Amino acid sequence: MKDHKILFTGAVCAGKTTAIRSLSDIETLDTDAKASDVTVRRKKNTTIAMDYGVLELAQDSRVHLYGTPGQERFSFMWEMLANQFAHDAIGLVLLVDNTRKDPFRDVRFYVKEFGEYIRKRRLIIAVTHSDIEPNPGYNDYLACIRELGLMATVMFVDVRNPKTVLSIVEELISAVELEINWAEVGERILDHNGFSLDFYKPIYEETLLDAAMNKRGILGAMHLGAEQEVLSSNIDEQQSVALLKSMHKLSSAIAQKSELVGEVSNIVVGGPAVRTLSMFSDDDQALCLCSERDVSLPVLKQQASDLLQWSRENDYLA
Amino acid sequence: MIELLDKVDKPNVIENSCLLQGKEVLASSFTPDKKNHETIAKQAFNYVFLNVARMNAKHNEAHLEIGDKRLSGFILKPELVLVCMSDKACNIALVRDHVAEVKKLFLQEQVNRMLA
Numbered sequence A: 001m002k003d004h005k006i007l008f009t010g011a012v013c014a015g016k017t018t019a020i021r022s023l024s025d026i027e028t029l030d031t032d033a034k035a036s037d038v039t040v041r042r043k044k045n046t047t048i049a050m051d052y053g054v055l056e057l058a059q060d061s062r063v064h065l066y067g068t069p070g071q072e073r074f075s076f077m078w079e080m081l082a083n084q085f086a087h088d089a090i091g092l093v094l095l096v097d098n099t100r101k102d103p104f105r106d107v108r109f110y111v112k113e114f115g116e117y118i119r120k121r122r123l124i125i126a127v128t129h130s131d132i133e134p135n136p137g138y139n140d141y142l143a144c145i146r147e148l149g150l151m152a153t154v155m156f157v158d159v160r161n162p163k164t165v166l167s168i169v170e171e172l173i174s175a176v177e178l179e180i181n182w183a184e185v186g187e188r189i190l191d192h193n194g195f196s197l198d199f200y201k202p203i204y205e206e207t208l209l210d211a212a213m214n215k216r217g218i219l220g221a222m223h224l225g226a227e228q229e230v231l232s233s234n235i236d237e238q239q240s241v242a243l244l245k246s247m248h249k250l251s252s253a254i255a256q257k258s259e260l261v262g263e264v265s266n267i268v269v270g271g272p273a274v275r276t277l278s279m280f281s282d283d284d285q286a287l288c289l290c291s292e293r294d295v296s297l298p299v300l301k302q303q304a305s306d307l308l309q310w311s312r313e314n315d316y317l318a
Numbered sequence B: 001m002i003e004l005l006d007k008v009d010k011p012n013v014i015e016n017s018c019l020l021q022g023k024e025v026l027a028s029s030f031t032p033d034k035k036n037h038e039t040i041a042k043q044a045f046n047y048v049f050l051n052v053a054r055m056n057a058k059h060n061e062a063h064l065e066i067g068d069k070r071l072s073g074f075i076l077k078p079e080l081v082l083v084c085m086s087d088k089a090c091n092i093a094l095v096r097d098h099v100a101e102v103k104k105l106f107l108q109e110q111v112n113r114m115l116a
């Protein structure tokens, strides 16, 4: 039996879990290609340990697919995957979400994080979400990797479609496995009755709310959409919910008016005998937290940005 | 009252400040180039504290980070809000401690005015 390995990495929501699941469980495939930007960002789960799947290519050949968690707070897992589980992988697939504010920043970030790893194996930059945001385009990515002095293959993919994920696998494996009938593998993946993937397991996923509750001093969390609608929440007190919603409304109202002074990044209310309520806004969503009085604003800010991986500031990348 | 605001402003902590009574600015040290911030603070803190009151909540301070600044609003007494603007990077505890110090002065001033 020949066992090949491929490691997938990339930022939160880039599509690592979807890619690996695409090859594994056709029933969970999301076929709605018109999902709006907003819908895409309302992702409920984030991977906290790793993704793992196995795809059978032939009787005597299979490929193990590993995915890293996207959040930087789990970066210790990246190391473990790179140095242990997938130390002998044939290549690294860097999934890049084209709707990110600066997708090239993600490229630079991961290329730096996986620098040593990439030097010894192939790198594929697989651009996702290009149906929503077509720019930057193929040539822009080529220019970016040239600038970084990288040898990499750029592919535009939609990881919800198993065939495009398979094309990534083929790109890497066909160099070392000449006998695989890729068309047949593709058919098998798409055939409900013939699961080609024997084993799929997102080792552990947690929701945004769970992740919030695991942070020090956080008593409750609420995730709001652009119209102040509640996407998820575990804050029971109606008073707090109403106040947090009004804070989000306020930040949207200010955002519409004040290009002169900048964007509202957060609003916090507190007092001597009350729980602190805070609201952290992003373009089309907000994270609201209810916390103990003694959690300082810098800590809250750090927790919020970690939770939603918003304004991650890697100074050396700027 | 503007003299009191001079005591509020403190290098590296509070750059500008103003005193609000409802929609009225009683006194302000906001410079002309910072008037936009003052306007936003006025509307925002009115709105926030109105909601706090409506919900019967007890919150008496609010902070809003906008661009590279932080606007902080403190209720000194019902209907009276002290607004302070700091750099976003400035430690919020410094702002709070300083405001606690001058809060007494403000209240004393209010009392004096009433007695006058």
Ligand SMILES: Nc1nc2c(ncn2[C@@H]2O[C@H](COP(=O)(O)OP(=O)(O)OP(=O)(O)O)[C@@H](O)[C@H]2O)c(=O)[nH]1
Pocket (backbone or CB within 6 Å): A010, A011, A012, A013, A014, A015, A016, A017, A018, A019, A030, A033, A035, A040, A043, A045, A046, A047, A048, A068, A069, A070, A071, A128, A129, A130, A131, A132, A157, A158, A159, A160
């Ligand atoms: N419209 C569109 N949606 C996509 C595309 N690729 C992936 N998605 C969606 O984007 C989301 C990606 O979520 P995940 O696969 O959980 O992302 P992840 O990289 O595992 O994220 P973490 O585990 O949080 O690091 C899913 O909702 C996918 O359906 C694409 O090309 N276009």
Ligand SMILES: [Mg+2]
Pocket (backbone or CB within 6 Å): A016, A017, A018, A046, A047, A051, A069, A070
């Ligand atoms: Mg995932």
